[in-house]
Amino acid sequence: MSNNNNNNNKELRSQKWFAPSGGGKGGFVHRKAWRKNQGLPADTYGKPVIGICNTWSELSPCNTHLRGLAESVKRGIIEAGGYPLEFPIMSTGETIIKPTAMLFRNLMSMDAEESIGSNPLDGVVLLTGCDKTTPATIMGAASVDIPTIVVPGGAMLNGRFRGENIGNGTYVWKLKEKIKTGEFTQKDVKDAEVCSARSEGHCTTMGTASSMACMAEALGLTLPGAAAIPAVDSRKKTMAQLSGRQIVEMVKSDLKISKILTRKAFENAIVVNAAIGGSTNFIIHLQAIAGRIGVALNLQDFDDLGSKIPLLVNLMPSGKYLMEEFYDAGGLPVVLNYMKDYLHNDTITVNGNTLGENNDDAICFRDDVIYKPSDPLQKEAGIAVLRGNLCENGAVIKPSAATESLLVHTGKAVVFENMTDFRNKIDDPNLDIDETSVMVLKSVGPVGFPGMPEVGNLDLPEKILKKGIKDMVRISDGRMSGTAFGTVILHVSPESAVGGNLALVENGDTIILDVPNRTLNMEISDEELQKRRDKWIAPESKAKRGYPNLFINTVQQAHLGADLDFLVGGSKDN
Numbered sequence: 001m002s003n004n005n006n007n008n009n010k011e012l013r014s015q016k017w018f019a020p021s022g023g024g025k026g027g028f029v030h031r032k033a034w035r036k037n038q039g040l041p042a043d044t045y046g047k048p049v050i051g052i053c054n055t056w057s058e059l060s061p062c063n064t065h066l067r068g069l070a071e072s073v074k075r076g077i078i079e080a081g082g083y084p085l086e087f088p089i090m091s092t093g094e095t096i097i098k099p100t101a102m103l104f105r106n107l108m109s110m111d112a113e114e115s116i117g118s119n120p121l122d123g124v125v126l127l128t129g130c131d132k133t134t135p136a137t138i139m140g141a142a143s144v145d146i147p148t149i150v151v152p153g154g155a156m157l158n159g160r161f162r163g164e165n166i167g168n169g170t171y172v173w174k175l176k177e178k179i180k181t182g183e184f185t186q187k188d189v190k191d192a193e194v195c196s197a198r199s200e201g202h203c204t205t206m207g208t209a210s211s212m213a214c215m216a217e218a219l220g221l222t223l224p225g226a227a228a229i230p231a232v233d234s235r236k237k238t239m240a241q242l243s244g245r246q247i248v249e250m251v252k253s254d255l256k257i258s259k260i261l262t263r264k265a266f267e268n269a270i271v272v273n274a275a276i277g278g279s280t281n282f283i284i285h286l287q288a289i290a291g292r293i294g295v296a297l298n299l300q301d302f303d304d305l306g307s308k309i310p311l312l313v314n315l316m317p318s319g320k321y322l323m324e325e326f327y328d329a330g331g332l333p334v335v336l337n338y339m340k341d342y343l344h345n346d347t348i349t350v351n352g353n354t355l356g357e358n359n360d361d362a363i364c365f366r367d368d369v370i371y372k373p374s375d376p377l378q379k380e381a382g383i384a385v386l387r388g389n390l391c392e393n394g395a396v397i398k399p400s401a402a403t404e405s406l407l408v409h410t411g412k413a414v415v416f417e418n419m420t421d422f423r424n425k426i427d428d429p430n431l432d433i434d435e436t437s438v439m440v441l442k443s444v445g446p447v448g449f450p451g452m453p454e455v456g457n458l459d460l461p462e463k464i465l466k467k468g469i470k471d472m473v474r475i476s477d478g479r480m481s482g483t484a485f486g487t488v489i490l491h492v493s494p495e496s497a498v499g500g501n502l503a504l505v506e507n508g509d510t511i512i513l514d515v516p517n518r519t520l521n522m523e524i525s526d527e528e529l530q531k532r533r534d535k536w537i538a539p540e541s542k543a544k545r546g547y548p549n550l551f552i553n554t555v556q557q558a559h560l561g562a563d564l565d566f567l568v569g570g571s572k573d574n
């Protein structure tokens with residue numbers, strides 16, 4: 001079968017299935033099976049075959065509208081002369097799936113990789129939404145390396161409660177405090193709950209889902225302006241249809257994902273995540289994606305490239321507004337335009353233009369939502385990477401979400417061996433803790449939990465909250481929700497479950513945090529540390545079989561991106 005749809009005169013990948021050289025039985029079987037049961041005309045088999053990798057699932061509330069949105073993508077693919085094939089993959093509903101969605105990010109990425117790589121697809125559209133669905137699908141696509149475009153599902157409409165904007169996640173943390181201090185009754189909580197989810201879509205704050213959508217756009221994997229369009233806005237459908245048209249063009253010009261995901265693109269994403277006040281989870285996801293495409297990126301890069309970047313976007317949790325206002329203000333193109341002095345503007349994006357070309361005429365419509373770099377919301381907003389004897393391979397903190405006066409702090413450790421220990425002790429009136437203490441939580445790292453849950457922003461003890469104190473230094477090997485805030489040190493590596501020094505901290509140890517100098521240490525002699533190490537017994541594995549067991553045995557530490565070690569890299573066999 002001839003292939004006259006490809007401007008590059010390169011045989012379409014799908015032709016390996018439908019027209020193996022010399023014809024023969026292989027092509028006959030694949031074509032016949034399709035033609036017979038789908039009623040497709042013969043010329044279908046020369047068109048670019050475009051997969052629509054759909055993370056729609058009723059188990060994933062943030063992604064429920066993607067089933068309908070796929071129709072817009074299909075329309076665009078057909079208009080451009082392609083042949084669309086939609087397929088489902090595993091989807092993780094952040095707030096539903098247990099023990100934590102992060103346990104399944106890598107499994108989802110395997111599903112995406114194998115579904116894309118093992119089928120006759122020339123290009124793929126990734127329909128994503130909730131936190132892990134974006135990085136997981138990009139990781140899978142990167143390992144296959146065919147033309148790829150991301151259609152971000154978009155956030156819900158703003159939550160409104162008693163005249164106030166309520167942001168998903170961010171408000172929940174505040175609610176918990178209000179309940180503990182008696183400011184809110186259970187009825188208040190129920191009323192707030194229904195107001196916080198007004199439409200389909202993902203979390204409305206600059207949490208992980210929104211950060212991932214912005215990451216995809218900053219990397220060049222979406223059409224310009226795609227990240228901030230609300231899920232139920234009619235312009236979301238337009239963007240989906242145009243993305244469908246564009247992926248066919250990408251196949252024709254052989255614009256593979258590896259041509260877009262260059263080191264420069266990753267550097268741009270780091271700068272942008274800082275400027276938008278994005279999630280700390282971004283670090284782990286971006287590193288995992290870089291690992292799949294073979295770009296060298298390490299934890300220190302996030303501090304070197306991001307920590308001095310001004311915060312421009314006034315969205316919760318670092319600021320005041322929500323995604324709907326961000327879109328009204330002009331969305332990510334405004335940030336990309338404002339930040340052009342900090343960015344590589346010559347990176348290629350899915351539409352074949354450079355990032356600079358796409359965004360240099362973006363106009364801001366609301367100065368209170370998107371600030372200018374010359375007069376930012378905050379001067380230095382990115383992620384700080386800490387090192388010291390508590391985190392020899394690094395730990396991270398998001399200073400823009402922390403209390404400035406706590407960024408240099410010395411205090412006595414109050415240790416919680418795991419989440420159960422924490423829950424049992426935290427509101428015990430006899431717990432020896434005050435606002436100067438440093439809360440230390442162990443056993444919530446990638447191996448220890450397993451899956452590294454978002455529990456690092458530990459609730460403060462009731463007796464301290466009642467004094468009106470809202471923040472304390474907290475340290476763990478876990479993550480925190482992108483919607484959360486506080487002086488919270490996360491991703492301590494090596495984690496406690498594999499014998500990192502975090503495992504050896506005891507109640508009363510002096511912990512010294514110095515964010516400006518990027519250090520996190522406990523005051524302890526080498527002899528005492530060794531003594532404790534000699535006595536330390538590794539915790540029993542949390543899973544004996546199945547995927548969690550595979551995860552525990554192969555997951556990399558947080559400072560490397562927590563991918564499974566055997567998934568790093570790609571097949572690139574197409």
Ligand code: FES
Nearest residue numbers: 062130202203209
């Ligand atoms: Fe899905 Fe927040 S729960 S994005």
Ligand code: MG
Nearest residue numbers: 131208481482
């Ligand atoms: Mg989240």
